[in-house]
Amino acid sequence: xxxxxxxxxGVENPQTELYGxxxxxxxxxxxxxxxxxxxxxxxxxxxxxxxxxxNLGVTHIKTSEDYSKKLHAEISSLNFPHRTEVSTFIVxxxxxxxxxxxxxxxxHFILRLAYCQTEDLRRWFIQQEMDLFRHRFNDLxxxxxxxxxxxxxxxxxTISVEEKKSLMEKLINSSYAFSGCTVEEQDFYKVPxxxxxxxxxxxxxxxxxxxxxxxxxxxxxxxxxxxxxxxxKALALTARSLPVVQSDERxxxxxxxxxxxxxGQDYSIQKNIGKISLEQIDSLSTKSFPPCMRQLHKALxxxxxxxxxxxxxxxxxxxGIGLTLDQALQFWRAEFLxxxxxxxxxxxxxxxxxxxxxxxxxxxTDYTPYSCMKVILSNPPSQGDHHGCPFRHSDxxxxxxxxxxxxxxxxxxxxxxxxxxxxxxxxxxxxYFELTHSIDDAGFSLNHPNQYFSESQKxxxxxxxxxxxxxxxxxxxxxxxxxxxxxxxxxxxxxNRVPQEVMDDLDSFFQEE
Amino acid sequence: xxxxxxYEAACLPELLPLYYRRLFPFSQYHRWLSYGGVTKNYFQNxxxxxxxxxxxxxxxxxxxxxxxxxxxxxxxxxxxxDIGAVYSHxxxxxxxxxxxxxxxxxxxxxxxxxxxxxxxxxxxCSSADICTKCWILMTIAIRIIDRALREDFGFRHLLWxxxxxxxxxxWVCDEAARKLSVAARSAVAEYLTLVKGGEETVxxxxxxxxxxxxxxxxxxxxxxxxxxxxxxxxxxxxxxxSMDKVVALVPDDILAALQAEKNPTKRWEKLKVIxxxxxxxSKKSYYTEEEIMLQxxxxxxDVNVSKGVNHLLKSxxxxxxxxxxxxxxxxxxxxxxFNPFDVPTIRSVFGIFSxxxxxxxxxxxxxxxxxxxxxxxxxxxxxxxxxxxxxxF
Numbered sequence: 001x002x003x004x005x006x007x008x009x010g011v012e013n014p015q016t017e018l019y020g021x022x023x024x025x026x027x028x029x030x031x032x033x034x035x036x037x038x039x040x041x042x043x044x045x046x047x048x049x050x051x052x053x054x055n056l057g058v059t060h061i062k063t064s065e066d067y068s069k070k071l072h073a074e075i076s077s078l079n080f081p082h083r084t085e086v087s088t089f090i091v092x093x094x095x096x097x098x099x100x101x102x103x104x105x106x107x108h109f110i111l112r113l114a115y116c117q118t119e120d121l122r123r124w125f126i127q128q129e130m131d132l133f134r135h136r137f138n139d140l141x142x143x144x145x146x147x148x149x150x151x152x153x154x155x156x157x158t159i160s161v162e163e164k165k166s167l168m169e170k171l172i173n174s175s176y177a178f179s180g181c182t183v184e185e186q187d188f189y190k191v192p193x194x195x196x197x198x199x200x201x202x203x204x205x206x207x208x209x210x211x212x213x214x215x216x217x218x219x220x221x222x223x224x225x226x227x228x229x230x231x232x233k234a235l236a237l238t239a240r241s242l243p244v245v246q247s248d249e250r251x252x253x254x255x256x257x258x259x260x261x262x263x264g265q266d267y268s269i270q271k272n273i274g275k276i277s278l279e280q281i282d283s284l285s286t287k288s289f290p291p292c293m294r295q296l297h298k299a300l301x302x303x304x305x306x307x308x309x310x311x312x313x314x315x316x317x318x319x320g321i322g323l324t325l326d327q328a329l330q331f332w333r334a335e336f337l338x339x340x341x342x343x344x345x346x347x348x349x350x351x352x353x354x355x356x357x358x359x360x361x362x363x364x365t366d367y368t369p370y371s372c373m374k375v376i377l378s379n380p381p382s383q384g385d386h387h388g389c390p391f392r393h394s395d396x397x398x399x400x401x402x403x404x405x406x407x408x409x410x411x412x413x414x415x416x417x418x419x420x421x422x423x424x425x426x427x428x429x430x431x432y433f434e435l436t437h438s439i440d441d442a443g444f445s446l447n448h449p450n451q452y453f454s455e456s457q458k459x460x461x462x463x464x465x466x467x468x469x470x471x472x473x474x475x476x477x478x479x480x481x482x483x484x485x486x487x488x489x490x491x492x493x494x495x496n497r498v499p500q501e502v503m504d505d506l507d508s509f510f511q512e513e
Numbered sequence: 514x515x516x517x518x519x520y521e522a523a524c525l526p527e528l529l530p531l532y533y534r535r536l537f538p539f540s541q542y543h544r545w546l547s548y549g550g551v552t553k554n555y556f557q558n559x560x561x562x563x564x565x566x567x568x569x570x571x572x573x574x575x576x577x578x579x580x581x582x583x584x585x586x587x588x589x590x591x592x593x594x595d596i597g598a599v600y601s602h603x604x605x606x607x608x609x610x611x612x613x614x615x616x617x618x619x620x621x622x623x624x625x626x627x628x629x630x631x632x633x634x635x636x637x638c639s640s641a642d643i644c645t646k647c648w649i650l651m652t653i654a655i656r657i658i659d660r661a662l663r664e665d666f667g668f669r670h671l672l673w674x675x676x677x678x679x680x681x682x683x684w685v686c687d688e689a690a691r692k693l694s695v696a697a698r699s700a701v702a703e704y705l706t707l708v709k710g711g712e713e714t715v716x717x718x719x720x721x722x723x724x725x726x727x728x729x730x731x732x733x734x735x736x737x738x739x740x741x742x743x744x745x746x747x748x749x750x751x752x753x754x755s756m757d758k759v760v761a762l763v764p765d766d767i768l769a770a771l772q773a774e775k776n777p778t779k780r781w782e783k784l785k786v787i788x789x790x791x792x793x794x795s796k797k798s799y800y801t802e803e804e805i806m807l808q809x810x811x812x813x814x815d816v817n818v819s820k821g822v823n824h825l826l827k828s829x830x831x832x833x834x835x836x837x838x839x840x841x842x843x844x845x846x847x848x849x850x851f852n853p854f855d856v857p858t859i860r861s862v863f864g865i866f867s868x869x870x871x872x873x874x875x876x877x878x879x880x881x882x883x884x885x886x887x888x889x890x891x892x893x894x895x896x897x898x899x900x901x902x903x904x905x906f
Contacts, residue, residue, distance in 0.1 A: 170726040172723065173723040173724060173725060173726055173729070174723070174725055174726060175723070193666060193697075193700075194689075194693065194694075194697050197696055197697055197700040198700075200700050200701070200704050201699070201700035201703045201704060202703070203704055203725045203727060203728075206725075206726060207665045207666065207704070207727070208664065208665060208667075209664070209665075209666075209667040210665075210666050210667025210668070210689070211667070
């Protein structure tokens, strides 16, 4: 690779030399001390930015003006550096610009820690960082671009005027953006073909003697290629050092949270506590629940049971939509008792875990409802499970059938399946939202099942608050059809089985974060 | 012309031992794959695979030196030898290596051009059959790919080998080539690909403005051969059925106008005229003539063979079990005269049957020798150049 190392000059403030350009390749890790507060804030902000990059990247063409404008707005609002006039002074003119560049630098490295662990995470991180880089690079003025190439010691030679003349016809014919004058005006770089694979592969560039003749306007592709290779290697290295980092108790929860984190409202503070009555749940499940929760609810109603993963995902969701602890206990107890569990067993074992969810037992952590990212990335469902994200975890054929049973139009189903094929699971869910609510644009970026619920309720109730209902005494549920909570008589074998399963479930609680 | 009729694989157990004892060029072979001993253990970490009698296939063979290689081959008498990648550890010890650390590091960049891939555009033969008429396709392929690899990509050490039955292989042995990543190999293969599409695709070549210099160069080669190969040899304009296929590639229905012309070669001229007329009255560019020529003649590569660093490919001087022919290097200086049916077989090389005079492997071994020597010379030159540069400081 022909990217040379940073030249060490005798400048007074090495830090300002590091931040001499608004864009960088993150080759040097930050060396300063930083507070935990800043650590977390920087990381969360960058994550918000990358999330926006992801969302915009799917809904817009990446080179469109609309995309650029929106991304630019997000970059500004989160206080990251963006296109600035390159100052001829060594010290950047504005102190806050320096701060922005420092934040850019540090936040990138923090997120490396959070996103190096699995192939999925790495792929996601690299993709968004590359898109972000491409946007920022393309946004630079030509002089700024040259400055960047210079600072990063790009040792690609530009070809001489004579050589350009002799190759004129070939250069013109190697890209349709060219005419005689554009070739004359631009610099052409001689880049080893291995560094310009994307251009070579598609014959978008003239190749001679092992060199690709890359016009200045295409140099971003080369830089991106290099960036991706570096980042990929860096993440692999980072993953190896991770155990050391994770053993630091201050950082471990933060990093763990980051890689699963939802950036936005976390629905741990329920605004609508006690505003949902248990009777409403069946109808709410078809109208306002996202498919993952609708599926769990139905499975619960059908088999009067859910396994641990499902109980966590659904139970926390219900907490998030406003169920109180008492309501939750009622709800689960009623359903489980219709199944194989008797009252005694329920009170001894399952009730504990529900109270646990509400922070009334054990570690007394008030668990937060799972975000989409967490549902999609962690704990994939196995045989007998109903949790997870249907768009991610269901076989496409089955998903199609399910959507048909939900009366989604076939056109809509195709759109959803396309998104699923492109691995845009949250967008697929968003599309489902739009189709089931008969609107064109959801108006929000879906990140959390509880967000789905509250947005849905907003639409359906015209923005009015959910009518407050008193906790009503337990009444037999019409849909379930049974009058009493009498469980079927237990056979000796099943009464032996249940406790063991419950014990296993409890065990897994203590493995929860 | 049928391939060697008398040959049968049953003779291999008897003849292979003789071949491996007397004729296989172990010395040059070892020199080749050691690449001057510049990289430690380069030969020792190379994977070979053998196909033995009764289709037994063994992978991860590796050898410490030429002597071991010779002894083992003479012991096993493989029906077929494949060459794989240079790994991080000795392939024959790969089971002792910690999982995940045994990796393919380097390998020559290779290309495999197979006549079967041209079945939709040749009328004389199909499938594994070849004849002197369609062999021209291989000549065209070699000229185009060889030029591109040398002039566009700057590679210098290319070994073209007859596969023994229906195609040719190219081994690009430059150091830079051996170090290429999977992505780079696939990029080169895609750069060289112009014919796209399988059974369902009728029109497999689409050109649009601007026409990349590489395509122009390749067209120049195709033009030289097109008349003789396609119009005369394959007679593509000679029958309605065959013409239909050609016309299917043309934007409009001009079949009737072509049928009116009785002489097949003149039909092609007529086609060109009609296309020119269309071009004159249209703003966009018509490359119909070029697209047809390319579809009928341009090389068809198997990208998958070229992509993988760990892909195994038949070794030069290996015998083709189905035809008995030896995979010999091809002399590009005499490419026009190369005839696959003159290539020695495992039988002819020992003068086994009387109606063919004994053919010699000598000239092919010499060619191989020259190739290896050229690489050695080049390496020495490069070494001197580098030490000279260092001396200047």
